Amino acid sequence: MAECKTFHLFPKLPAELRLEIWRLCLPQRVCEKDQAFPGIVFDLPDDEIPVPCLLYQTTEVNGRPPAISRICRESREIALKTGLFYQFFRSTNSLLKPRPSEAEWWSYTAIHSAWFDSTRDSMHLNWEPTYRGEFDDRGSALQSLAWDASQAGGRGSINIGYFQSNYILIKDLRDALKKLPTWTVVMRVVVIHTNFSTGASTGLFGLLDDSRVQLIDIFDEARMNALFDLAEQCEPYGLVTARQQISRDSPQSIQQKLRDAVRHKLRSEETEKLLPRLRPVIMFRLCTEMCNRVGSTASIRGVRWARKARKGL
Ligand SMILES: [Zn+2]
Structure with missing residues (x-):
């Protein structure tokens, strides 16, 4: 019997059930405040090796309105009820509080706006002080993120590089860390290159594949393994230009790495x-752009990108 992919009775369901189903389809996203810089994320050992991913496509798709906003009027209303194009530079966002001056931050890598749902999303900053070697910035990125995260119920994340950079301002770090009860720290980045249907069929990037950035707790073994397995499958030998290190470190070694990084910057009692x-x-x-596939347009751009980075931007 042919598989039926249409649920014809959906319009006949009571309205409150339909609305609840639409709500359950909304993604839970990591809203990126800025564009990640491939040269820092991947720490290229050799300039002739192309970057495994140019990273921008994921940020761009992840910042679009959720998939259900394009299905019908009813589903769009659900998406618009709690979501909006969040303005990172403007002082006011409808539904949200005005941005104070100490939360203003600008960089070449900063994003003007991205779709944001304050009831379910979190805020992430890719920028870390090492970026200062390549890009100008004004204001405190961390203070700005702390404020954006406060609009997201206190959910905010930074990269481990923030604690490892020599350019770090310790006072700024201390002040910002006080602003949220907890902080999520990204210990490393793994890019999965596959097509939309494979991504969607796994459900690992949201029910409708519209939550393209996932932050996985180091103790969530099941999801961590599922994502690492998929990452490995998507890097077949001989077909990719640059393989990522897909090693799975133990949660204990990751925790130790975090402790070492923080202890390097803060006093030991402060660290504990x-x-x-x-x-x-x-x-x-x-990333569905297949940046790492031999012969793909994106991989050719990746090679050019690495050469350009070597000569200085
Ligand atoms: Zn890519």
Whole structure:
């Protein structure tokens, strides 16, 4: 018997059930405040090796309105009820509080606006002080993120690089860390290159594949393994230009790495107080542009990108 993919009785369901189903289809996203820079994310050992991913496509798709906003009027109303195009530079966003001056931040990598649902999303900053070597910025990125995260119920994440950079301003770090009860720390980034239907069939990037950035708790073994398995399958030997290191470190070694990084910047009693408030995660990104496939347009751009980066931007 042929598989039926249409549920004809859906319009006949009571309205409250239909609305609840639409609500359950809404993604839970990591809203990116800025564009990640491939040269820092992948720490290229050799300039002739193309970057495994140019990263921008994931950010762009992840910042679009959720898939259900394009299905019908009823589903769009559900998406618009709690979501909006969040303006990172404008002082006011309808539904949200005005941005104070200390939360203003600008960089070449900063994003003007992205879709954001304050009831379910979190805010992420890709920028870390090492970016200062390549890009100008004004204001405090961390203070700005802390404020954006406060609009997201206190859900905010930064990269481990924030604690490892020599350009870090310790006072700024201390002040910002006080602003949220807990902080999520991205310990590494893994990009999964696959097509839309494979991504959607796994459900690992949201029910409708519209939650392209996932932060996975280091103790969530089931999801961590499922994502690492998919990442491995998507990098067949001989077909990719640059393989990522898809090693699975133990949660204990990841925690130790975080402790070492924080201890490097803060006093030891301060470190021990702070560590229970830090939640280490791995970031998985879904990119359908196949940047790492031999011969793909995106991989050719990746090679050019690496050469350009070597000569200086
Ligand atoms: Zn890519």
